[in-house]
Amino acid sequence: MPSIETSQWMALKARIQSLTLSPALPVVWPKGVAPASGKYLRADWVLNRVQRRAVSSDGAQIRPGILQLSIFSPISPSEAAEVDMELAGQIAEHFPTDHRMTFGGVSVRVQRAPSISQAYRTDAYWITPVSVFVETLA
Template structure:
């Protein structure tokens, strides 16, 4: 029988897998994978990271549920070579719109269930400002969640 931690992770992974946008999702705790490319050119993708937080005990009983909060970090990575307003490029506002769509997929109180454990989004996701590294424009979406199990 899976542990509570595994059930929470599976519930979150299933919701991420149902994102309505066509980008590859790479999990930080998964086996290393090649970055997506097409025709030798890099493609946009999403980095997903599940960060469970400190478990909180609210009840006295030994078998009572604990609050298990966490943060799901979804970072939209857009190749800098494809950012702009020219032919074949995507404007930064359109990239922000994709990030907003990622956030909209996790509305407040969205339930995510797996094997008897319910995970719930606790507030509207945070869509942060984009930042650049050497090759990508990165926009992070932070989803706060909790489970009582």
């Protein structure tokens, strides 16, 4: 049986795989290699500190995390920033508040509406982050 953390990631991964964007974007998973060119979505899973709920040593604990989905767009003077903001909005809508995802008997719940951040620039890309805050009680 997979660990709680692995089950959390697998539940989130399945939800990402069900995402249909217009236009479609390839997904780069953790430790994956980015495409040689073009726009893509990078998925990262950031576990936060476990929080103890009860005094009992075998009681359920809160296991929060952040699913970080980032749109990477090559620097292009012909594309408006609104295109990536629209994609970010589509991603956020795919993770509504209180939505539950389950894998291996472990349920992951979206805590609140995802946060879309202002795009920032690197040498080759504009990056638009979408943060999905989730938690598991296990």
